[in-house]
Amino acid sequence: MKKSIKQFILSTCTVILMSNANFLAAGVTTDTEKLLNWAENTYPDFFPNHQVTQSIEPWLYRFYPDTGIYAGVNKNDNSVYVLGGPYGTVPTRIAGLSELIAGIIDTGGSSSIPACDTADAPDGMSFSQSGNVVNVTTGGTCIPLPTNNNFCSTPRQSTPTGISVITSTTVISAPINGISIDIPGIPNPFQSATEAFANSKHCTIHVPANDANLIINTNVCFDITSALSGITSVPGVIITPPVTFALNSTTTSQVVSDCFATDASTIYNAVTNERSNRPSVAMRLKETRCGET
Structure with missing residues (x-):
């Protein structure tokens, strides 16, 4: 039994760590996130620094200490309000x-944007770009788990730029709904996976100069029910479909002199299109945490 539980934890962590995904509650909560992210990207003078x-109750809001402004939604009347500063x-x-959302969400689906190669992006995932900020979203809907995790890969470059950039992800929320574990003494692999993902880093060689300071806000949801179909009979594991895995995160970039001298878990060369995976400190942490029993 102990062996089967360990195998379950390892397989579940593998699914989670490959996903790079997000789930937000439907309705007002989801639309509030979309609106406030858009406001930060469009009006940084009023809403600086992601909050x-x-x-x-009844408010969903963000506070911007640099300007003293509150921006949020009153759930009683589903209206958007601002307070403070000017x-x-x-x-x-x-x-x-709903009126504001209707005016900002039409991004044209997975259309091409300058900062990202979206050719292999899954259906249902939309991209938009404002300056150096990219927003990736599934529009509050949980889409099937994709076969790749290409959300915003650097477009293929024809000539070397000599610029190497490492990206780090800060997870704001990453809930998993529809599955729980009721096994005394067994650590929660989902929480461990979320913590590990927050430490994930990726490095790209020959990044175009305009992408050297890129910020990527990810607000997506994946339905992973089918990926977990083989563990429904494991004692102590309770599955209530649909099982969704979600990620609300911000990824930032930093120029480095040598990708291979960093602790990045993956390295990508935008000229040769070569990608390598290596067991960085973060990856070893993931393996250790996911393998605990």
């Missing part, structure tokens, strides 16, 4: 949430 959404001390209604 985490907070909740105090908006004063009384909440100012901007418009209905």
